[in-house]
Amino acid sequence: MLDQSIPPYSAFQGNCLISSGSLEDVALAAHSATGTRPDVSVLIFENASGKQVDLDLHGTAQDVRQRHNSAGTESPRRSPGRPKLGVVAREVTLLPRHWEWLGQQPGGASVALRKLVENARRDDDGTAQARRARDAAAGFMQTMAGNLPRFEDALRSLYRQDEAQLLALIEAWPADIRTHVAALAKGSFPHTPEKAPAQ
Structure with missing residues (x-):
């Protein structure tokens, strides 16, 4: 699960974070940034996975808002199961x-x-959540920081769960990329609970 302090989506124009928030908010910010300039590139990421998301930003801001409205105006299709009870039917393949x-x-x-x-x-014990955080940070890093200095070393330190080394290696990276990598990777590192001060 994504750390609740990290918004679900983020948009970057070059090395600058231009928006973080709901899909609708990020889509509108990307639409505003690109405007009528096809030479402007904005990359949008789903923070839970670190994967890039392609959005249709054509038309007016209202068109973009309707297409990417988080509330979802379409009624969900009826599926087998007991949806009123929260039960969803899916197929499972077993021997x-x-x-x-x-x-x-x-x-x-x-x-x-x-x-x-x-x-x-x-x-x-939290290993699945740590793996998801690590994979999200790695995916984002590969897209946004693949050409930055010490990228390979930083990626290795992420997979070794060496938070201090990762932060030291990305120190020279652009601020928004560095901050975003650190936020996505935070859940992948083992943290010991803080000890209460001695009385």
């Missing part, structure tokens, strides 16, 4: 022995799968 085992469980396959997922989520 016959897995289906046999699931069929023998009390409550059936769906109940057994839900219990397995809940147990796995509860037992997760």
Whole structure:
């Protein structure tokens, strides 16, 4: 899960962060920055994944707002399951022995799968969240900082979970890129809880 202090989307024009926020806000800022100038390039990133997002910025600001409205004006299509209860039906592919085992469980396959997922989520020690943060930072770095000095060393320190070295290596990078990398990567580093001061 993305750190709640990091907005869901960010837009960069060159090395400068021009907007962070909802998809609608970032799309409008990108539309405003590009205006009628096709030579201006704005890159938009989904911060949870670090991946670049391509948006249709053509037309007026109102057109862009309607296309990328976070509220979503379209009604969701009806799918199997019990949507009122929050249950969504999806397809799962398993081997016959897995289906046999699931069929023998009390409550059936769906109940057994839900219990397995809940147990796995509860037992997760934060490694999955740390991996997602690391992958988001790495994806952003590869796009925005791939040509910057010490990029490879910085990427290695990210994967080694060496926060101090990463921050030292990116010190010479443009401020907005450096700050964004540090924010995305923060959740990937093991942090020890702060000790209470001795009394």
